[in-house]
Amino acid sequence: MAKEKFEEALDRLEDLVRKMEAGEMTLEESLKAFEEGTRLARLCARKLDEAERRVEILLKQGEDLVIKPLPGEDREC
Amino acid sequence: MMKEILTVSALNNQIKDLLEAGFVLLWVEGEVSNLRRPASGHVYFTLKDEKSQIRAVIFRSPFAPKTPFPNHRPVFDLEEGMSTICRARVSVYQPRGEYQLIVDTVEPKGIGALQMAFEQLKNRLEKEGLFDAVHKKQIPFLPERIGIITSATGAVIRDILTITHRRFPSVDILVAPVRVQGSEAPAEIIQAIDQMNAIGDIDVMILARGGGSLEDLAPFNDEGVARAIFRSRIPVISAVGHETDFTIADFVSDLRAPTPSAAAELVVPMKQDLIASLENLHHRMFHLHRRMMNRFKERLNLLRERLKNPKRRLADFRLFADDRLEKLQRIFHHKTQGRKHDLIRLESRLHQVCPLIHIHDHQFALDHLRKNMIAETGNTIERFNNRLCSLTAMLDSLSPLAVLKRGYGIVRRLSDGEIIRRADDISLGCDVHVKVLSGSFETRVTKIYEE
Numbered sequence: 001m002a003k004e005k006f007e008e009a010l011d012r013l014e015d016l017v018r019k020m021e022a023g024e025m026t027l028e029e030s031l032k033a034f035e036e037g038t039r040l041a042r043l044c045a046r047k048l049d050e051a052e053r054r055v056e057i058l059l060k061q062g063e064d065l066v067i068k069p070l071p072g073e074d075r076e077c
Numbered sequence: 078m079m080k081e082i083l084t085v086s087a088l089n090n091q092i093k094d095l096l097e098a099g100f101v102l103l104w105v106e107g108e109v110s111n112l113r114r115p116a117s118g119h120v121y122f123t124l125k126d127e128k129s130q131i132r133a134v135i136f137r138s139p140f141a142p143k144t145p146f147p148n149h150r151p152v153f154d155l156e157e158g159m160s161t162i163c164r165a166r167v168s169v170y171q172p173r174g175e176y177q178l179i180v181d182t183v184e185p186k187g188i189g190a191l192q193m194a195f196e197q198l199k200n201r202l203e204k205e206g207l208f209d210a211v212h213k214k215q216i217p218f219l220p221e222r223i224g225i226i227t228s229a230t231g232a233v234i235r236d237i238l239t240i241t242h243r244r245f246p247s248v249d250i251l252v253a254p255v256r257v258q259g260s261e262a263p264a265e266i267i268q269a270i271d272q273m274n275a276i277g278d279i280d281v282m283i284l285a286r287g288g289g290s291l292e293d294l295a296p297f298n299d300e301g302v303a304r305a306i307f308r309s310r311i312p313v314i315s316a317v318g319h320e321t322d323f324t325i326a327d328f329v330s331d332l333r334a335p336t337p338s339a340a341a342e343l344v345v346p347m348k349q350d351l352i353a354s355l356e357n358l359h360h361r362m363f364h365l366h367r368r369m370m371n372r373f374k375e376r377l378n379l380l381r382e383r384l385k386n387p388k389r390r391l392a393d394f395r396l397f398a399d400d401r402l403e404k405l406q407r408i409f410h411h412k413t414q415g416r417k418h419d420l421i422r423l424e425s426r427l428h429q430v431c432p433l434i435h436i437h438d439h440q441f442a443l444d445h446l447r448k449n450m451i452a453e454t455g456n457t458i459e460r461f462n463n464r465l466c467s468l469t470a471m472l473d474s475l476s477p478l479a480v481l482k483r484g485y486g487i488v489r490r491l492s493d494g495e496i497i498r499r500a501d502d503i504s505l506g507c508d509v510h511v512k513v514l515s516g517s518f519e520t521r522v523t524k525i526y527e528e
Contacts, residue, residue: 005217005218005219006218006219006351007217007218007219010351010354010355010358013355013358013359013362014358016362017358017361017362017365020362020365020366020369021361021365023369025369027373030366030369034362034366037358037359037362037366038359038362041355041358041359041362044351044355045355047219048247048348048351048352048355049247052246052247053242053246053247053248053249053250054249054250055238055249055250055251055252056249056250056251056252057229057251057252057253057254058251058252058253058254058269058272058273058276059254065272065275067251067276070250070252
């Protein structure tokens with residue numbers, strides 16, 4: 001599946017929950033909905049608690065470009 | 078031809094009409110001199126260039142306090158010798174036969190040009206459609222990597238880093254350090270924009286700088302920068318710290334943030350909020366799922382319960398059948414008993430009314446009666462005979478026949494058969510019937526004798 005964007009996943013999850021709340025689902029549908037809901041929730045959660053961010057700086061060395069971590073970037077700022 | 082002679086005031090009037098009609102609101106450029114600010118708050122000066130000059134006045138607006146430019150941005154104070162551009166209309170002061178400019182807007186010449194240039198570029202780009210909303214790209218809700226084009230030093234980058242970290246610490250940042258002021262700035266900005274696009278995994282870009290004067294912001298009004306922003310595939314948030322005025326960059330970017338920190342707030346959502354809403358959704362879903370499962374289980378149990386029923390129903394049927402059979406037998410038995418009783422009763426009654434018995438009885442009674450009858454008859458006959466004898470005897474003695482033997486006759490009224498004993502029993506002409514000893518005859522009464 002394409003790199004699902006966090007926002008799309010969240011919207012899809014919201015939609016699923018709303019459908020489940022509406023209550024017109026058959027057993028199969030609700031099982032499938034729950035399964036996909038869990039997958040989406042896990043995906044969103046993963047995006048949320050990914051490791052600390054990378055802060056870099058784009059520098060020109062002669063002709064080419066180089067990306068370096070930003071020195072002295074106060075991570076806890 | 079008669080000379081037409083005008084009075085001075087008529088002439089001045091015509092000049093006034095001519096001049097005032099001739100010049101609409103105009104912009105005029107010149108240097109300020111003999112600046113005078115009388116107590117009235119009006120400002121008098123002459124506007125001149127190398128070859129000529131013209132008087133000018135700026136009236137104090139009746140509403141505002143005594144400031145020369147009440148309704149314009151107090152960008153600067155009018156000074157002697159300042160080269161300006163004024164917006165004014167021509168007016169004639171008849172009493173002194175002088176014409177002058179009534180000025181309502183003054184701008185320093187230098188800045189004015191910049192402003193003019195800005196307006197012109199803005200209109201041109203606008204016509205080209207660079208500002209059209211249709212080209213505005215969606216700012217991603219949660220970017221994974223943000224490009225920041227600003228000066229490497231200074232408060233701007235620090236603010237953006239702080240705010241983004243506070244709001245969402247796990248979003249990557251790539252800073253492209255550029256000059257944000259001066260003539261080389263535009264080129265660097267353009268290059269940075271293109272480089273960011275080249276890298277490819279940047280989801281959104283912030284083009285930012287702190288506040289500054291019109292000149293300071295010039296790079297952000299640069300056409301090249303505008304076109305770079307327009308061609309960028311990555312959405313651009315412009316954050317030029319100049320709340321009030323819009324730069325060209327603001328018009329062409331996909332989103333305009335009033336300040337760099339505002340841009341930082343806009344570009345990433347609050348992680349806590351997302352976590353909260355995610356947990357909420359997850360919780361609701363889990364809860365819903367469990368409830369739904371329970372409901373299905375319940376229905377299943379209910380159905381399973383009823384599923385057993387056929388067997389039970391079979392048992393029920395069996396019971397039912399037995400029950401019915403039993404009842405049937407009972408009823409049958411009851412009925413037959415009933416019938417038996419009836420039969421017995423009937424038999425006994427039959428027996429009672431059995432003609433045979435009666436026959437015997439009757440025979441018995443009959444014999445009895447016969448005997449009695451015979452006896453009785455015998456007696457009766459005897460009695461009758463006796464009576465008869467006595468009666469006959471009596472009869473003989475009384476028998477009218479005996480009388481008849483002696484020649485008497487029994488006379489009866491023919492009409493009613495009454496025996497006539499007295500003469501007045503009958504009347505003349507009456508028919509009578511006379512019985513004599515042997516036979517009888519009818520006669521009619523011809524005469525009646527009273528005794």
